[in-house]
Amino acid sequence: MKTKKLKSPFVLVNMAMTADGKIATANRAVSSFTSARDHEHLLALRATTDVVMAGARTVDSASINLGPGPAKFRRQRLKHGLAEYNLRVIVSRSGSVNPRAKVFQHRFSPIIVLTTRRASAARLKRLRALADVVKICGRKEISFNAALRWLREQWRVKRLLCEGGGELNDALFRAGLVDELHLTICPKIFGGRHAPTIAEGRGFRRLAAAKRFRIKSARRIGGELFTVFTRD
Numbered sequence: 001m002k003t004k005k006l007k008s009p010f011v012l013v014n015m016a017m018t019a020d021g022k023i024a025t026a027n028r029a030v031s032s033f034t035s036a037r038d039h040e041h042l043l044a045l046r047a048t049t050d051v052v053m054a055g056a057r058t059v060d061s062a063s064i065n066l067g068p069g070p071a072k073f074r075r076q077r078l079k080h081g082l083a084e085y086n087l088r089v090i091v092s093r094s095g096s097v098n099p100r101a102k103v104f105q106h107r108f109s110p111i112i113v114l115t116t117r118r119a120s121a122a123r124l125k126r127l128r129a130l131a132d133v134v135k136i137c138g139r140k141e142i143s144f145n146a147a148l149r150w151l152r153e154q155w156r157v158k159r160l161l162c163e164g165g166g167e168l169n170d171a172l173f174r175a176g177l178v179d180e181l182h183l184t185i186c187p188k189i190f191g192g193r194h195a196p197t198i199a200e201g202r203g204f205r206r207l208a209a210a211k212r213f214r215i216k217s218a219r220r221i222g223g224e225l226f227t228v229f230t231r232d
């Protein structure tokens, strides 16, 4: 008998950017620059998903644990039939993620590292000691289609929130996997040619290839603009 193929999880990306489109300063020293309201928004979104995912540089550059936060959000999760604590997924092609990153110091829910055959045996060994699961999802590059299907099938993931950074987002956009983009626009200018944006990496070379989104909502709250884009 044929087994029914499960649908890939619904993918949301949540990012904060300056009015000039930067997600951190060029020297990467500042990446937290939005209001308490925006932080609340981030936790509220986390409370709707099975997974919170981030790239290696985001995990090791910021003091984040990718968890659900205060009890109020954990109660919301339970009310909506989700596990009290979300799964955490870290993406690291070469396994270079810093073992001292804060995320590994919090053991409230499984940590899954998605990596490739580029990761050396020593790095894999180190990661296996830190994470609950280390999943190799490709030879040189991660196949996100396959990785997300694996998360759906093995971990019952229906909704996944990606919190950047720009390089990881770009791979998801290119693979056509992003269903919704939540973007908080903050009235600051960072400038700097090397300051990262919400989609780094290779990008698209032709207008026809650009991923298309529609504005679903835009609300001004305090001094920030909370926008939601949905896949066209």
Ligand SMILES: NC(=O)c1ccc[n+]([C@@H]2O[C@H](COP(=O)([O-])OP(=O)(O)OC[C@H]3O[C@@H](n4cnc5c(N)ncnc54)[C@H](OP(=O)(O)O)[C@@H]3O)[C@@H](O)[C@H]2O)c1
Pocket (backbone or CB within 6 Å): 014, 015, 016, 017, 022, 023, 024, 028, 030, 031, 032, 054, 055, 056, 057, 058, 059, 061, 062, 091, 092, 093, 094, 095, 096, 097, 141, 142, 163, 164, 165, 166, 167, 168, 169, 171, 196, 200
């Ligand atoms: N304002 C915001 O909302 C916001 C949100 C998140 C992050 N940030 C900031 O953005 C900066 C980080 O962004 P970033 O673009 O430099 O880094 P990133 O996407 O967080 O991480 C890049 C690393 O993740 C892994 N990775 C990314 N894409 C991959 C892919 N397609 N396949 C396999 N591995 C992949 C690689 O790890 P390996 O090197 O180990 O192979 C790569 O070096 C930081 O300053 C952070 O604080 C800001």
